Amino acid sequence: MKRNDKSLRRREPMTDTMLLMTITIAIFFAMYFAAMAIWGGGFLRWQRVFDMLNDNAALIIISCGLTVVMIGGGIDISVGGVIALVVMSCVVHLNAGGSILSAALLAIGIGLGFGLVQGFLISYLEIQPFIITLAGMFFARGMTTIVSVKPQKVAHEGFKLLMKTKIEMPWLGYIAKKGNLVPARMEIGVVVALVIVVLVFFMLRKTKLGRSFYAVGGNSNSALMLGVNVKRTRFFSYVLSGLLAGIAGFVFMMHTGAGNASNASGAEMNAIASSIIGGTLLSGGVGNVLGTLFGVMTLATINAIVTTSGLRDPWWQEITVGALLCFFIVLQSVVLTLRGKGGIRQMIPAWMKLPGKAEAAKPVEMAEPAEGPAEEEAGE
Amino acid sequence: MAELMKKTKKANKKNLGGYAQLLVPLLSILLIVVFNLFRDPSFFSVTTTTNNLGNTVLAGNLISILNSASELAIIAMGMTLVTAACGGQDISVGALATIAGSVFVKILRGGEITIGSIVVGFLACCAVAMLFGAFNGTLVSVFRIQPMIATLVLFTCGRSIAYWINGGATPTISSPLITALGSFIPGCPIPTPIIIVAVMAVLLALLFRFTTLGLYTQTVGVNQRAARLNGISPLVMKLVSFMLLGVCCAVAGCIGVSRLSLINHETMLLEIEMDAILAVAIGGNALGGGKFKVSGSVLGAYAIQALTTTLYAMKVPSTDVKAYKAVVIILIVIISSPVVKQAASRLWAKTRRLTAAKAGKEVSA
Numbered sequence: 076m077k078r079n080d081k082s083l084r085r086r087e088p089m090t091d092t093m094l095l096m097t098i099t100i101a102i103f104f105a106m107y108f109a110a111m112a113i114w115g116g117g118f119l120r121w122q123r124v125f126d127m128l129n130d131n132a133a134l135i136i137i138s139c140g141l142t143v144v145m146i147g148g149g150i151d152i153s154v155g156g157v158i159a160l161v162v163m164s165c166v167v168h169l170n171a172g173g174s175i176l177s178a179a180l181l182a183i184g185i186g187l188g189f190g191l192v193q194g195f196l197i198s199y200l201e202i203q204p205f206i207i208t209l210a211g212m213f214f215a216r217g218m219t220t221i222v223s224v225k226p227q228k229v230a231h232e233g234f235k236l237l238m239k240t241k242i243e244m245p246w247l248g249y250i251a252k253k254g255n256l257v258p259a260r261m262e263i264g265v266v267v268a269l270v271i272v273v274l275v276f277f278m279l280r281k282t283k284l285g286r287s288f289y290a291v292g293g294n295s296n297s298a299l300m301l302g303v304n305v306k307r308t309r310f311f312s313y314v315l316s317g318l319l320a321g322i323a324g325f326v327f328m329m330h331t332g333a334g335n336a337s338n339a340s341g342a343e344m345n346a347i348a349s350s351i352i353g354g355t356l357l358s359g360g361v362g363n364v365l366g367t368l369f370g371v372m373t374l375a376t377i378n379a380i381v382t383t384s385g386l387r388d389p390w391w392q393e394i395t396v397g398a399l400l401c402f403f404i405v406l407q408s409v410v411l412t413l414r415g416k417g418g419i420r421q422m423i424p425a426w427m428k429l430p431g432k433a434e435a436a437k438p439v440e441m442a443e444p445a446e447g448p449a450e451e452e453a454g455e
Numbered sequence: 456m457a458e459l460m461k462k463t464k465k466a467n468k469k470n471l472g473g474y475a476q477l478l479v480p481l482l483s484i485l486l487i488v489v490f491n492l493f494r495d496p497s498f499f500s501v502t503t504t505t506n507n508l509g510n511t512v513l514a515g516n517l518i519s520i521l522n523s524a525s526e527l528a529i530i531a532m533g534m535t536l537v538t539a540a541c542g543g544q545d546i547s548v549g550a551l552a553t554i555a556g557s558v559f560v561k562i563l564r565g566g567e568i569t570i571g572s573i574v575v576g577f578l579a580c581c582a583v584a585m586l587f588g589a590f591n592g593t594l595v596s597v598f599r600i601q602p603m604i605a606t607l608v609l610f611t612c613g614r615s616i617a618y619w620i621n622g623g624a625t626p627t628i629s630s631p632l633i634t635a636l637g638s639f640i641p642g643c644p645i646p647t648p649i650i651i652v653a654v655m656a657v658l659l660a661l662l663f664r665f666t667t668l669g670l671y672t673q674t675v676g677v678n679q680r681a682a683r684l685n686g687i688s689p690l691v692m693k694l695v696s697f698m699l700l701g702v703c704c705a706v707a708g709c710i711g712v713s714r715l716s717l718i719n720h721e722t723m724l725l726e727i728e729m730d731a732i733l734a735v736a737i738g739g740n741a742l743g744g745g746k747f748k749v750s751g752s753v754l755g756a757y758a759i760q761a762l763t764t765t766l767y768a769m770k771v772p773s774t775d776v777k778a779y780k781a782v783v784i785i786l787i788v789i790i791s792s793p794v795v796k797q798a799a800s801r802l803w804a805k806t807r808r809l810t811a812a813k814a815g816k817e818v819s820a
Contacts, residue, residue: 196792201792201793202788203742203788206732206736206742207785209732210784210788212729212781213781214782216777217778221775344610344611347604351604351607357604358601389618394615394616397612400607405600412599
């Protein structure tokens with residue numbers, strides 16, 4: 076039994092993962108339903124959900140990569156820079172007469188290149204992941220302006236068509252004021268993002284590699300003794316993150332269609348925040364990519380609520396997101412500490428205790444005490 | 456405790472007095488100096504010019520490096536302490552410095568600017584920064600959240616809070632006193648920020664000399680449990696380190712405001728958190744906590760600024776500097792990586808054995 080001070084005591088890492096994820100999903104739905112009840116309007120339409128997905132498809136993809144890296148006990152802050160570089164290079168490539176296929180290959184190539192180099196330096200030369208990926212971010216951002224300082228717009232006809240192509244879902248549409256049916260629209264990028272979420276989910280759940288990410292992140296020494304190739308596992312986590320960043324860059328380009336040096340600025344921190352809200356611990360070994368998806372959606376919902384609720388001053392958005400983040404990390408810390416001490420069972424009133432079913436009932440109970448600290452944090 | 460300190464000192468003496476870790480930052484600076492000597496020796500010339508206020512002042516690339524690295528050096532000092540005590544880094548320093556600068560501007564805009572109001576403003580922004588530092592510190596020590604995640608909160612919303620404090624995009628303050636704080640005091644040829652860094656360094660050195668802060672911080676960083684069993688509270692040490700970093704941020708924020716006589720919450724000290732962490736790493740401090748040397752981080756800060764200034768002198772566009780900087784950083788960390796170090800020391804031992812064997816043969820012959 077490792078009684079470490081830094082990492083919270085983890086006896087059943089998988090259950091922690093499930094617990095944190097369930098809390099996030101419960102809070103997301105609670106928040107969304109509250110928004111539906113209070114503001115109605117746009118929140119009642121499916122299109123609002125799809126808008127949030129359309130805007131955040133690239134963020135979902137890099138968050139998946141970051142979740143894997145964080146489960147493995149590392150960090151990758153180069154992803155935002157890689158997106159900017161990919162978008163800029165692909166736009167320049169397309170405008171110079173390249174085809175869509177070669178642009179996609181270029182995107183994947185840049186992402187893989189970053190992943191391979193960073194993974195090698197971090198896992199085999201044992202350099203701090205923060206420093207290497209920070210340098211990676213600097214390099215990517217610098218290269219973006221070297222490729223082109225001026226913002227570039229895609230002029231490629233085929234690609235413009237690809238950008239405009241949207242999947243229409245009439246059965247999720249709504250009747251507009253004029254009486255005509257407006258179908259719900261979803262961009263192709265969202266499909267890519269959701270497919271990646273599902274793939275990474277099954278990779279983490281079912282494959283040997285996926286399980287070794289948890290093993291390495293939880294305790295690399297034990298993993299080594301159990302015969303897991305720790306270095307190679309870490310290496311793969313960064314390669315995967317780089318690859319996904321490349322794909323995210325392409326998806327980002329399909330959404331905006333323009334290369335700009337300030338593209339995706341701060342995306343890495345948003346991705347880290349989403350992963351944390353989704354229940355991934357930076358110390359490693361705990362996390363779930365499904366939670367990450369809901370983490371992104373929670374952030375998007377908060378932003379939508381702030382805009383809808385009439386807090387028009389420009390500073391409220393970030394302050395609310397900060398308060399929300401603060402609430403989530405404090406909640407996670409409290410939940411995990413209480414679990415370590417076996418305190419939750421004692422906190423639950425006796426009449427709510429169901430022998431044997433306590434595990435399933437827990438998340439529901441946790442959502443309630445959570446409201447207290449939320450108000451405190453919002454006051455700061 | 457005094458005995459323990461003595462023992463540590465003795466142990467340190469054996470190990471080059473702990474100065475071995477300064478090798479990396481010194482080597483990086485040396486590398487940049489040698490590169491510049493070959494490139495253009497006039498890079499190092501220091502001249503005196505008369506600025507537009509009629510003062511005789513020093514000018515030149517060296518002065519510019521020392522001057523513009525001031526904020527970075529001051530923040531790196533605090534960051535070293537946080538890194539040593541918590542084994543993690545604070546990524547909210549830029550936001551925190553902006554908040555402090557905002558408070559400074561807010562108070563100075565409230566009335567006439569005199570030396571008294573500047574002192575009051577400075578003390579107020581120190582207090583605010585310490586409060587926010589304590590907030591970060593509480594998240595880290597009481598709730599046991601990793602520093603990077605805990606400070607992500609302020610990183611996300613800090614600049615917005617600074618915006619909120621003043622309620623406008625770029626409030627300005629104009630006064631000869633503020634200009635003196637940001638550039639030159641009349642009659643003194645040395646830029647004031649350099650003097651402020653020197654004062655901060657002396658204060659910190661005195662703090663380490665006359666209190667057990669350094670030793671306790673290191674103890675907590677090396678092993679919290681052991682520290683607690685010895686009666687040192689890791690909770691308090693972490694909180695103190697974050698509050699000291701808050702003070703450093705406040706000083707940096709005031710310098711930043713005085714330089715421009717205005718505050719821009721979006722661009723002020725942008726990405727300084729990354730540079731500060733880099734300075735700590737180049738300074739040879741373990742990012743996982745424990746042993747530390749503040750002087751290493753300060754040297755690291757100057758190395759980073761020297762690199763930037765060199766790139767500017769080579770007419771590299773300011774937007775492209777990052778890419779070249781990244782390459783140099785990667786080279787430095789590869790050289791100082793444990794694997795490469797081990798390989799180098801193995802090689803060194805091998806050559807020594809070989810030469811010894813050779814010498815032995817010669818003697819026997």
